[in-house]
Amino acid sequence: MSDDTLLEPLDGRLLRDVFGCFATGVTVVTSIGEDDKPVGLVVNSFSSVSLDPPQILWSIGLNSPSRDAFCKHEGFAVNIMGAESKDETMRFCTPSDDKFADVDWWAGHYGVPVLRSALATLECRTEQRIISGDHEIFIGRVLRVDHQDVAPLLFHRGKFAQLGALA
Ligand SMILES: Cc1cc2nc3c(=O)[nH]c(=O)nc-3n(C[C@H](O)[C@H](O)[C@H](O)COP(=O)(O)O)c2cc1C
Numbered sequence: 001m002s003d004d005t006l007l008e009p010l011d012g013r014l015l016r017d018v019f020g021c022f023a024t025g026v027t028v029v030t031s032i033g034e035d036d037k038p039v040g041l042v043v044n045s046f047s048s049v050s051l052d053p054p055q056i057l058w059s060i061g062l063n064s065p066s067r068d069a070f071c072k073h074e075g076f077a078v079n080i081m082g083a084e085s086k087d088e089t090m091r092f093c094t095p096s097d098d099k100f101a102d103v104d105w106w107a108g109h110y111g112v113p114v115l116r117s118a119l120a121t122l123e124c125r126t127e128q129r130i131i132s133g134d135h136e137i138f139i140g141r142v143l144r145v146d147h148q149d150v151a152p153l154l155f156h157r158g159k160f161a162q163l164g165a166l167a
Helices: 012-020 067-072 083-093
Strands: 027-032 038-043 047-050 055-061 075-080 105-107 113-115 120-132 135-147 153-156 159-162
Touching (some): 027 067, 027 113, 038 083, 083 159
Antiparallel strands (some): 027 038, 153 159
16 A cells, blocks of 8 residues: 655645536535425536436535535435526525525425426435545435436536537
């Protein structure tokens, strides 16, 4: 095994910049809080895990105000956002009591918010939670899915983007 104590500690800014080189889609992950209020946050740590059984994962910062709701409620929805919904998406990346004002959603399985503007949705049941470093990873069983044919919203190097020419 290599001895990583001999390496210089990683610079936090550099690490963020390197993570940001990985272009991703953008999701809003939603659930219901204890007071029956909808909760949601922008997430790009989403990834597919397994087809059979159908599973996905995402992670949330340990200090995120919304985390408690996701730990207590068994259901959540992953809303994959389209390029046209950038303004709506941005409502979900800063802490607020009012993120859902003017957002069109319906109550899906478990009553969790499913956003009508999303290009695809995955309604899930939490199967496993794993704390690792400063985040908690949620692994969910996918119960119901839907999608529509619109262009995705992307995130790259700290900025929202749209698909250009395909490679
Ligand atoms: C593109 C993008 C991706 C993000 N991905 C995540 C993520 O995967 N996990 C996370 O905890 N926060 C992520 N965030 C930050 C949260 O959206 C932000 O901290 C939000 O305020 C958390 O909601 P809360 O304050 O209600 O807990 C991301 C932000 C942006 C702009």
